[in-house]
Amino acid sequence: MTVAALHDPDSTGETCLQLTGISKRFGNLHVLDDVALSVRHGERRGIIGPNGAGKTTLFNVIAGELAPTSGKVHLYGREITRLPPHSRARLGLARTFQTTTLLPGLTVVENLVLSLQALTPTRFQCFVPRTRYRAFREEALRLLGQVQLDHCADWLVRALGHGEQRQVEILMALAQRPKLLLLDEPTAGLSAADAVLVTDMLRAYHRDVAMVLIEHDLSVVFNVVERITVLHYGRVVAEESVEGIHDNPVVQEIYLGGKL
């Protein structure tokens, strides 16, 4: 039994994210085809599928960077299909990118402060030095302390290792206490040890936030999520619990090649 299953939230819980009939075309290329997806409050969901299946495109549709050709996106019952990315973030949606996207020329704390002040009116304050806002810095240090990174609080982000940068990116997303976190291949390009750091961090996080996780490394998926959606050529071809995914014939045929 996985650790995630121990925490399985009430399966009758509220719906966090709901996609209905999402399609996305780039010219003649159908990248997403009638995708439906429903994620409950606090759920941990994995999305797997071969390269080019449309996983990142799906995230971009959910986060608002791409408008779907058709279909609707709902967050906690509210339709957000036409909202820009920043408005969705203000409704509690956070994300990490497939390639770590931080502000490399700023310090680790500055990156976190940007995240913390984003949802407050302080972001418009233009005549008071940042150093006056001690609470942001203290909260940033507290968050860094949770992953033993407080010693590099004042380093430039680019001085951190890949794994640490990933951790900072996830911390930035979690610092806003989002309701839904989208993680696009959070362990891609990390060493095995760094990948463990990241998965431990995700597993340990409390269950108020729903997470949708795109992953190539299936051991990561199985460690963190309880349900898995399989995307293939832009279509949802299977949705299964972690326990059931091994035996799903569609999955075995098209993705796992029967070797799982």
Add this chain to the structure above:
Amino acid sequence: MISRSWRNIAIIGVLLVLAIAVPRLGLPAFYVSLLTQTWIYGILAMSLDLLVGFTGLVSFMQAAFFGIGAYVVAIGATRYHFVDFWLTLVVAVLVAGIAAAAFGALALRAEDAGFIIITLALNEIVWGLAYQWVSMSGGDNGITGFLRVNVGPFHTTDNSGFYYLSLTALIICLTLLVLMVRSPFGLVLVGARERPRRMAALGYNVWLFRYLALVIAAMFAAVAGVLFAYYNEFVGPGSLSLDTTVQVLIMVILGGTGTLIGPLLGAGILVFLSNALSDITQRWVLILGAVYVVTVMYAPDGIVGLINRLAARARSRRELSLAASAAPAGAFNPRGGPER
């Protein structure tokens, strides 16, 4: 060892005392006037640095707002008999802000090269308006027939009085801009320049912040324009020409973008160079171009950037020799340590 911030404060203090002393040193009036122009163009160049250096917007329309500020003075005084300095200043800043709100909405529909081209076109439109609308602007002849007005303690009719007015304005603008780039708002501008996608994902309306920066920068440019009009007691379309825009951009890049103080230095270099060279040769613009090319090639981050790099190199050499003589071999931080 004296901390670097104390050293900086000391340097600023010395420079300030020097700047205040200049008109009393018995220098030829010519130099006082060049420094006055440096302070005025310095405000303009710093306002552009807020966009180019901090927000990442290479705007070619900053001269338009400078010119709008200047024309508000001239038109206000000659047609509407505005002679109150403060009222004129407020109106000029507001008009420039409103113009920037309109132009910004147009220009920010595009990014990068598109933004540059739109701002260039908008600047040309404002210039064309000043050039063509003869009944209002005096066309090519510009507007004369208004005089400097005294401002508080500054007797602007003598040149040292105007020098102190400009220096005071510079210090106020520099202080406000330094506060701004060190504020939470300033951090957002830098974030939006570096990683707009990340900033949007965090919940920042990147467009809005760029827009606000554009409007704020235009207001500072208008302050410079007001001083410029009073200083010359003349305003012509040259003040908002593409020429002016390009020269201000060169001031910013030459001095070092994203440093505020660099563009002020750049303004000084251009003011002094243009005066020295235009006496000798008509082709001073060519020499300016050459200076610019050399900067871009050998000091892409400007003079301030070059100084910082040389200082960092000297410091690390000093630290290395210290480390070699004193520290055990293992003390070297494997990660290279904090870069700041």
